[in-house]
Amino acid sequence: MNKLTVALLYNSKQNAPHVEGEPWDAWNELDSEKTAGQIERALRAGGHEVIAMEGDVTLPQKLSHYKIDIAFNICEGHFGGSREAQVPAILDMLRVPYTGAGVLALALALDKPMAKRVMAFHGLPTPLFQTFVTGNEPLDARLKFPLFAKPSREGSGIGVSAKSVCRNLRELREQVQFLIQEYRQPALVEEYIEGREFTLGLLGNLAWNIKAPQPDVEPEMALAGAAGNGKKARGNGNGRANKLLPQTLPTLRVFPPLEVDLSPCPEDQAGLYTSVIKSQMYDVPKYLCPAPTTKVLRNKMERLAVNAFAALECYDFARVDLRVRQDTGEPLILEVNPLAGLQEGISDIVMGAEAVGIGYTELINGILQAALRRYGLI
Ligand SMILES: Nc1ncnc2c1ncn2[C@@H]1O[C@H](COP(=O)(O)OP(=O)(O)O)[C@@H](O)[C@H]1O
Ligand SMILES: [Mg+2]
Structure with missing residues (x-):
């Protein structure tokens, strides 16, 4: 591939525009200079010139x-x-392509x-939910305790x-009020x-040449090299299944499920993948990849991940978070991360x-290549 000039755009934690009274974890999503440096090095190793800048x-x-x-x-x-x-x-306005x-x-x-509404439309399983804007809304009768409250x-x-x-209900009202006030958004x-x-x-x-890919794609069909193997996508029973044309199915890879085993974490984190764990003790959970699961569960999760990627129209890379209900063994999608973190190791x-x-x-350059191919630049 030709040497390209790549602008690495990021929002650095050290440039976070702090405001008084902000939550302690307000800027945990931003990237460190270290991560930006790792991506920059990887792109240079791919043979490109890199100009890094704050996206402000x-x-x-x-x-x-x-x-x-x-x-x-x-x-x-x-x-x-x-x-x-x-x-x-x-970038769209400036007509600069981007990953x-x-x-x-x-x-x-x-x-x-x-x-979650979009995923539900596509028949993708995600926990039942309700959004609280004021915090005083009556609780939807379908929601049974224990319930889980997080920022939207x-x-x-x-x-x-x-x-x-x-x-x-008392704990729920209290936590919902806290979230709305502290994070200034619906809970x-x-x-x-x-x-x-x-x-x-x-x-x-x-299917980068299709403007609006629809879900229901067999994960194995989406794997590199599996295009045109004659298999058809199965319907998901909601009547909206769509068969992607074989020539449009080349190169989405889904990585094996990674289990985040939170059992080694302190008890006060309640078995959850919290802000504290993600930012201060990321090396405490056990990360098992490929996760020890049955083939059936792995297939189900891969299918959900691919279909969620398609439903939300992600491009180039993403990560899909799931929990598997202990009582039924059913996997449910918690969320889709189109800008998954990219810290080396x-x-x-x-x-x-x-x-x-x-x-x-290879991963970083794979993301770049996927974007270049999608824009028809290679
Ligand atoms: N409905 C839920 N039931 C149980 N745990 C949940 C639920 N939603 C989120 N969590 C826990 O909180 C973590 C963060 O939630 P998630 O929706 O993935 O948001 P984030 O964008 O912060 O990663 C999850 O990884 C999981 O441990
Ligand atoms: Mg998550």
Whole structure:
């Protein structure tokens, strides 16, 4: 491949625009200089020139000094309900191609209730839920305790703690009020899913030449090299199944499920993948990849991950978080992360890739290649 000029766009933790009284974990989603450096090195190892810059309001001016071929975007944004979509919107306006999901998928996935509505439309299982805007709304009678409360538009476990698990209406009202006031956004209340926790990384694209891919794709059909094997996608029973054409099915890889075994974590984290664990004790959980599961469960989770990727119209890479209900063994999608963390040796998708022999440099350049192919640039 030709040497490209790649703009690495990120929002650095050290540039976080702190405001007084903000929650302690407010900026946990932002990336460290170390992560940016790792991505930069990987892209250089791929033979490219890299210009790294903060994705802030001066971005258009900064970009205008260079002839950029493509941006490698990991900007989480700072403010606004759709903050992850802001830099991609600017790049679309400037007609600069970029890696990862577009404006719509980023805005959608950041808003967990909205993403759950889209997944539900496509028949994808996700915990029953209700959104609380004031906190005083009557509780939906279908929701049975224990319930789980978290912010609607955060990531990295922000706002998730032992208090997220609410055993009665009093605890729920208290936690919902806390979340609304502290994080200044609606609270999402879900059924609490007791059971094992998994996450699946994905690399590549489904049908990049189709503007609106529809779900129901066999994971094995989506794997590299499996295109055109004559298998047909099975319906998912909701009448909206769509058969993707074989020639449009080349290169989405789903990495094996990674189990996050939280049992070694302190009891006060309540078996949850909290902000504290993700930011301060990421080496305490056991990360098992490929996770020890039955083939049936693994297939189910891979199918859900691929279909969630398609339903939300993710591009190039993503990660899908699930919990498997202990009583029924049913996997449920907690959320889709179109901007999965990319810390070398640490982030879940990086571990997933390693499990199938894809090293860090290959993963980062794989994301770049997927985007270039999607834009028709290679
Ligand atoms: N409905 C739920 N039931 C049980 N645990 C949950 C539920 N939702 C979230 N969690 C726990 O909280 C963690 C973070 O929630 P998640 O929805 O993945 O948000 P984030 O964007 O912060 O990763 C999960 O990894 C899981 O441990
Ligand atoms: Mg998550």
